[in-house]
Amino acid sequence: MSNQDALIEIRDVCKLFTDDGDEKQAVDHISLTIRRHEFVTLLGPSGCGKTTTLRMIAGFETPTSGAIYIDGKDVSAVPPYKRKVNTVFQRYALFPHLNVADNIAFGLTVKKLPKDVIAQKVDAMLRMVGLQGYNKRKVTSLSGGEQQRVAIARALVNEPEVLLLDEPLGALDLKKRKEMQIELKNMQQKLGITFVYVTHDQEEALTMSDTVVVMRGGTIQQVGTPQDIYNEPRNRFVADFIGESNIIDGIMPEDERVVIGDVSLDCVDKGFAPNEPVDVVIRPEDIYIVTQSDKGQFKGTVESVVFKGVHYEMQVRDTAGFLWLIQDTSMFAEGMEVGLIVRPEDIHIMRKSDDPNAAVYREEEAL
Amino acid sequence: MRRNHKALHLISRLYMVAVLVFLYAPILVMMVLSFNEGKSRGNFTGFSLKWYGELFQNAEIMQALSNTLIIAVISSLVATVVGTFAAYGISQMNRRSQGLVMNISYLPVINPDIVTGVSLMLLFIFMRMNLGFATMLISHIVFNIPYVILSVMPRIKQMDRHLLEAAMDLGLPPLRAFLKVVLPDIMPGVISGMIMAFTLSIDDFVISFFTTSGVQNLSIYIYSSARRGIEPTVYAIMTLMFVTVVSLLLLINRKSLGRTVAKRTRI
Ligand SMILES: Nc1ncnc2c1ncn2[C@@H]1O[C@H](COP(=O)(O)OP(=O)(O)OP(=O)(O)O)[C@@H](O)[C@H]1O
Ligand SMILES: [Mg+2]
Numbered sequence: 001m002s003n004q005d006a007l008i009e010i011r012d013v014c015k016l017f018t019d020d021g022d023e024k025q026a027v028d029h030i031s032l033t034i035r036r037h038e039f040v041t042l043l044g045p046s047g048c049g050k051t052t053t054l055r056m057i058a059g060f061e062t063p064t065s066g067a068i069y070i071d072g073k074d075v076s077a078v079p080p081y082k083r084k085v086n087t088v089f090q091r092y093a094l095f096p097h098l099n100v101a102d103n104i105a106f107g108l109t110v111k112k113l114p115k116d117v118i119a120q121k122v123d124a125m126l127r128m129v130g131l132q133g134y135n136k137r138k139v140t141s142l143s144g145g146e147q148q149r150v151a152i153a154r155a156l157v158n159e160p161e162v163l164l165l166d167e168p169l170g171a172l173d174l175k176k177r178k179e180m181q182i183e184l185k186n187m188q189q190k191l192g193i194t195f196v197y198v199t200h201d202q203e204e205a206l207t208m209s210d211t212v213v214v215m216r217g218g219t220i221q222q223v224g225t226p227q228d229i230y231n232e233p234r235n236r237f238v239a240d241f242i243g244e245s246n247i248i249d250g251i252m253p254e255d256e257r258v259v260i261g262d263v264s265l266d267c268v269d270k271g272f273a274p275n276e277p278v279d280v281v282i283r284p285e286d287i288y289i290v291t292q293s294d295k296g297q298f299k300g301t302v303e304s305v306v307f308k309g310v311h312y313e314m315q316v317r318d319t320a321g322f323l324w325l326i327q328d329t330s331m332f333a334e335g336m337e338v339g340l341i342v343r344p345e346d347i348h349i350m351r352k353s354d355d356p357n358a359a360v361y362r363e364e365e366a367l
Numbered sequence: 368m369r370r371n372h373k374a375l376h377l378i379s380r381l382y383m384v385a386v387l388v389f390l391y392a393p394i395l396v397m398m399v400l401s402f403n404e405g406k407s408r409g410n411f412t413g414f415s416l417k418w419y420g421e422l423f424q425n426a427e428i429m430q431a432l433s434n435t436l437i438i439a440v441i442s443s444l445v446a447t448v449v450g451t452f453a454a455y456g457i458s459q460m461n462r463r464s465q466g467l468v469m470n471i472s473y474l475p476v477i478n479p480d481i482v483t484g485v486s487l488m489l490l491f492i493f494m495r496m497n498l499g500f501a502t503m504l505i506s507h508i509v510f511n512i513p514y515v516i517l518s519v520m521p522r523i524k525q526m527d528r529h530l531l532e533a534a535m536d537l538g539l540p541p542l543r544a545f546l547k548v549v550l551p552d553i554m555p556g557v558i559s560g561m562i563m564a565f566t567l568s569i570d571d572f573v574i575s576f577f578t579t580s581g582v583q584n585l586s587i588y589i590y591s592s593a594r595r596g597i598e599p600t601v602y603a604i605m606t607l608m609f610v611t612v613v614s615l616l617l618l619i620n621r622k623s624l625g626r627t628v629a630k631r632t633r634i
Contacts, residue, residue, distance in 0.1 A: 019461050058532075058536060060532055060535075079535070079540070080532070080535045080536055081535045081536070081537075081538050081539055081540055081544075085536075086536055086537070087532075087533070087536045089529045089532070089533060090529075091527060091529070092527075093527050093529035093530055093532070093533035094527075094533075095530065095533070095534075095548050095551075095552075096527075096552055097548075097551040097552055106534070106537050107537035107538055110537055110538040110539055111538060154537070155536075158537065158538075
């Protein structure tokens with residue numbers, strides 16, 4: 001754990017909120033190491049504890065148990081205003097009585113830097129976020145995207161070691177969002193600041209991060225590079241949350257072989273107990289459709305076709321009754337008899353026992 | 368149909384006028400009489416500022432006036448500071464405690480003044496405090512605090528909850544963060560709360576009456592002089608009080624009116 005590069009270490013942290021006698025375990029025994037200059041994204045559905053984790057790093061909440069180390073020092077007793085961390089809040093929290101320049105200059109004024117230095121830094125920052133000339137504008141007169149940039153500038157101008165961003169692009173439309181994703185990533189690389197980024201948008205997480213942390217119900221489900229997370233989801237929840245997937249029950253009779261229903265397939269996974277029940281994950285874009293249904297590993301009928309721009313999305317019901325989601329650039333008409341083929345390396349096998357929440361999903365699916 | 372409508376409109380107009388006449392006629396009569404040359408309550412014998420002149424020569428009245436003003440200034444300032452911090456504290460509580468505390472602070476507002484006055488008096492006596500200037504001042508602070516809380520609270524509610532945290536994030540300790548970013552944002556509520564507290568303090572008779580003895584404010588002076596027989600000087604003080612209170616109330620309304628207008632133009 002004690003890695004030279006480690007900037008933030010979260011060690012076995014829990015956060016229990018007690019509110020009017022109700023108890024809520026917002027964060028449940030999480031441990032995580034964040035390296036210097038890393039872009040880490042906390043990803044998960046609403047209410048999974050992302051904001052709470054971020055607020056504990058910033059110092060706005062104290063862990064109920066466990067400890068957080070920044071630069072090797074336990075920060076439990078360090079108040080937010082003494083941490084080398086700055087935050088971009090979910091709804092910006094710009095100071096409405098100050099203009100754009102004064103908002104950005106706030107942190108520098110607190111540090112009592114000379115006026116001309118502050119003015120210079122503010123101008124440089126405004127240029128960087130593409131708002132030159134906005135100095136005297138009222139923040140209440142700005143659009144959502146502009147406020148967003150001011151909030152980022154206000155935090156970045158302090159040159160913090162760590163920047164915490166809580167769904168900073170949540171208020172933007174899709175196009176603006178994509179632009180800002182690229183800009184943020186560029187800024188992070190240029191300035192060499194460690195980013196801890198919160199989002200519930202899996203695509204955003206995959207495109208921007210060095211490391212993705214998938215969370216659920218206050219726990220960490222998987223930590224890895226975007227490729228790892230996408231290609232080797234550790235359990236059913238991660239597979240389901242990261243992009244669309246076909247998740248089917250299977251059995252591993254031996255290494256590199258999986259049986260789904262009465263179909264036996266080659267795969268590349270090994271190390272399972274003989275005849276161990278497993279979850280099999282296959283991405284919709286990894287399934288090939290052939291018109292001669294006999295040539296496929298599975299046989300089925302196309303039930304629906306939806307045009308999605310780049311590809312068509314089709315649902316195919318196989319002879320065993322499973323409904324496959326398939327993406328393909330060519331269209332296969334509704335009612336057509338087709339065959340499905342999957343390559344061994346596109347089959348991902350997950351141990352059911354790897355999944356601490358297995359019982360929970362079963363319940364959710366039953367609903 | 369149309370005609371009916373017009374008639375209705377006229378009736379409602381007349382009704383308004385009647386209500387206003389009933390409300391303001393007595394005050395108008397009093398104001399006119401304060402400029403009367405003679406002492407008569409029945410007829411106006413000529414315009415004069417005699418009573419106003421006498422007013423400022425009367426040491427007892429001047430003493431009462433100064434008590435009233437000093438108490439109004441101190442009690443409204445103290446209540447504003449205490450009430451503003453209290454309102455912020457309450458806003459940070461969880462929802463259920465917040466409701467409870469708000470209801471408790473609201474109680475003195477709906478409580479009849481006489482109950483507040485008598486109970487404060489009993490408390491002071493119980494604590495072996497001599498009734499006088501200090502006890503009257505404390506009482507005014509006490510009854511003013513809820514009004515400040517009630518006036519500041521809506522401003523806090525519409526403020527971004529994370530402003531204080533944002534300022535702390537940028538390096539300010541909590542109290543300085545509050546003064547630097549929260550206070551400017553809720554200032555309109557704080558100021559109208561302070562003006563309201565000031566007005567209520569000038570206005571108060573019942574609570575003052577029970578919580579002091581020997582030391583008079585204007586309202587107590589008027590009450591006791593009325594028992595001796597009302598002099599037109601009293602009309603003059605009351606006219607002055609009325610004008611002061613009304614102008615302050617207009618100021619509050621202008622402020623809140625200005626706010627809504629500003630909001631509309633922003634959108
Ligand atoms: N101050 C609080 N008091 C009580 N419960 C809280 C508090 N803050 C958060 N919670 C609860 O803790 C859980 C985690 O909340 P958190 O805000 O961390 O979620 P999140 O992952 O950021 O969700 P979102 O994507 O909706 O912002 C939620 O169930 C929330 O209701
Ligand atoms: Mg959140």
